[in-house]
Amino acid sequence: MDNQDSVDECIAGWTRVRSRNRAVAELSGADVPAVPVSTAADRAEQSRYRERRTALRTPEWLKGFPMILHGFDPPTPEPAPELGEDIQNWNDAEVDAFLERIVSTRSGAS
Secondary structure (H helix, E strand, O other), rough: OOOOHHHHHHHHHHHOOOHHEEEEEEHHHHOOOOOOOOHHHHHHOOOHHHOOOOEEOOOOOEEEOOOOOOOOOOOOOOOOOOOOOOOOOOOHHHHHHHHHHHHHHHHOOO
16 A cells, blocks of 8 residues: 555556557556446447436436346336426425425434
8 A cells, every 4th residue: 555646646647648448458458357437428329328228318318227127117217396396286284294204304203
């Protein structure tokens, strides 16, 4: 651990002057296991992630399903409601009960 900073500096210097794909190619060519780290934008463009529905465009980007669950085809998610949209038709008693549940949950009461 005494050399951690100097090793980190060497690695940062080496990677700074190489593209992601070039770094992976050079490491792989030297028999060092390496794969590119994909950004969210990269994953959205890759067919295997589109097929798994990890990112959905409907028309905005929505977070999809990061895991494969055998035998489960999850429904397409919908955008989250606007603040207050999901309770706009609640009466005062329903709003009060909801707020009480939030307060009691946060305070640790059951």
